[in-house]
Structure formats: C-alpha cells, structure tokens
Amino acid sequence: MKYYAIIVAGGSGTRMQTTIAKQFLLLKNKPVLMHTLLAFANSSYKPQLILVLNANLVSYWDELCLKHNFDLPHLVIAGGDQRFHSVRNGLMAIKDDGIIAIHDAVRPLVSHKLIDNAYQTAQELGNAIAAIKPSDSVRKLLSKTNSEIVNRDELVLVQTPQTFHINQLRTAYQQHYEPTFTDDASVVERAGFKINLIEGERNNFKITYQEDLELANFLIK
Ligand SMILES: Nc1ccn([C@@H]2O[C@H](COP(=O)(O)OP(=O)(O)OP(=O)(O)O)[C@@H](O)[C@H]2O)c(=O)n1
Numbered sequence: 001m002k003y004y005a006i007i008v009a010g011g012s013g014t015r016m017q018t019t020i021a022k023q024f025l026l027l028k029n030k031p032v033l034m035h036t037l038l039a040f041a042n043s044s045y046k047p048q049l050i051l052v053l054n055a056n057l058v059s060y061w062d063e064l065c066l067k068h069n070f071d072l073p074h075l076v077i078a079g080g081d082q083r084f085h086s087v088r089n090g091l092m093a094i095k096d097d098g099i100i101a102i103h104d105a106v107r108p109l110v111s112h113k114l115i116d117n118a119y120q121t122a123q124e125l126g127n128a129i130a131a132i133k134p135s136d137s138v139r140k141l142l143s144k145t146n147s148e149i150v151n152r153d154e155l156v157l158v159q160t161p162q163t164f165h166i167n168q169l170r171t172a173y174q175q176h177y178e179p180t181f182t183d184d185a186s187v188v189e190r191a192g193f194k195i196n197l198i199e200g201e202r203n204n205f206k207i208t209y210q211e212d213l214e215l216a217n218f219l220i221k
C-alpha cells in the first residue's frame with residue numbers, strides 16, 4: 001500500500017494580517033510549514049509528501065529551504081483560488097492508488113499518534129476525519145440581536161488530517177466547487193460516502209490569528 005500526504009499551504013492568511021503568509025512565519029526559528037512536513041515525514045507511515053503552494057511563492061519557498069538546510073524530499077504543486085482547488089491540484093499529481101492524508105500546513109502541532117491513527121482508520125474504513133468536542137457552550141445566531149442555545153453534545157469541531165482511500169477522494173473531487181465545501185469531508189460526504197470521525201487533539205489547532213502563533217511557539221518542541 002502506498003501512503004501520501006498533501007500539505008495545503010496555498011492560502012494568503014488574511015486573518016493573521018502579516019506581510020508574510022502565516023505558513024512561512026517562524027516557529028522556534030523554523031517556518032511553520034517545515035514543522036508540519038516533518039511531522040508527517042517522521043510518522044510511522046512515511047508518506048510521500050506533496051506540498052501545495054501559491055505559484056508566486058515557489059521561489060520564495062526554495063530560498064527558505066536553502067536558508068534552513070531543509071532537504072526533506074517533497075513534490076511542490078501550484079495551488080488554486082480556494083482550499084478546494086488547492087487540494088484538487090495536489091490530488092491530480094498522484095496517479096496511483098493508496099491512502100492519502102490532507103492536512104493544513106498551519107496545523108504544525110499534529111502528533112505522530114494522530115497521523116498514524118488517521119492512516120490506519122482510513123485504510124480500514126475508507127476515510128478518517130479528526131475532530132474534537134467543543135468545550136465552550138455554543139449558541140446559534142437567529143438575527144443581529146437574538147440567539148439560542150445549541151446542544152453541544154451533538155457537535156464536533158473538525159480538524160485535519162482528513163484521510164481517505166485515494167479513489168474515494170478522486171470521485172469526490174470531480175464535483176464542481178461549492179462554498180459549503182470548507183473541508184475535504186464535506187466534499188466526500190456530498191459524493192455519497194459515510195464520514196468516519198476519529199479523535200482529534202486540542203493542540204492540533206489551526207494557526208489563524210496572532211495569538212495562535214504565540215501559543216504554538218510556546219508548545220512546539
Ligand atoms: N486557496 C487556498 C486557501 C487555503 N489553503 C490552505 O488551507 C489551509 C487552511 O486554510 P486557512 O487557515 O483558512 O488559511 P488561509 O486561507 O491562508 O487564511 P485566511 O482564511 O485567514 O486568509 C491553510 O494551510 C492554507 O494555506 C490553500 O492551500 N489554498
């Protein structure tokens with residue numbers, strides 16, 4: 001069986017409001033993205049790595065690799081307008097069958113235990129989607145001035161890795177893009193496949209705002 005990981009890093013990080021996109025910012029003297037690639041490279045499944053980047057930033061990435069002596073083998077693919085298009089571009093680079101994990105470049109604290117569980121469960125069940133239970137209370141906005149409580153026991157917060165038999169993901173990504181496709185599970189579910197949740201990790205948060213980067217700097221080893 002062949003194992004792959006697509007690390008999506010084609011976004012512009014608008015919510016972070018930094019000049020350099022968040023995936024290139026330094027965490028313990030190394031770009032966020034390098035920590036993420038190393039997490040997958042060091043997992044038991046040793047996946048082949050596919051890195052999706054904004055086409056305009058490929059030479060910048062090459063410079064960063066030289067500067068940080070980063071020589072981990074990986075294939076670089078140009079991203080697209082939305083995360084959906086970036087994943088699809090990465091997927092098109094793979095011709096074989098096997099098991100594929102899709103992971104946000106900006107979740108560098110993902111553990112080897114979670115990565116290994118994701119590959120193993122997807123191999124057995126077709127897919128595996130990391131998720132955690134909300135620890136805050138949750139309310140639904142009804143209007144600008146009105147809201148109502150939601151039963152949080154019926155909700156989970158979805159993370160990556162989202163891991164699939166490649167054929168399942170290929171079938172799903174033949175669909176046209178829809179704004180509700182905010183992750184890979186939503187695309188695969190729309191194609192008619194059952195989604196299998198696995199236990200995610202609280203530390204596997206998505207670096208989105210400045211405070212997330214500060215917390216990641218504190219936690220990363
Ligand atoms: N066209 C896009 C958009 C997003 N991503 C990637 O998808 C992951 C999750 O997206 P998000 O955290 O929303 O990143 P950005 O889109 O960069 O952030 P923002 O929404 O704040 O602009 C990130 O690793 C991001 O680089 C991507 O590969 N291609």
Ligand SMILES: C[C@](O)(CO)[C@H](O)COP(=O)(O)O
Pocket residue numbers: 083104158159160182183184206
């Ligand atoms: C894929 C994801 O990280 C799962 O939580 C999330 O859906 C990405 O959403 P964003 O709109 O790209 O931040």
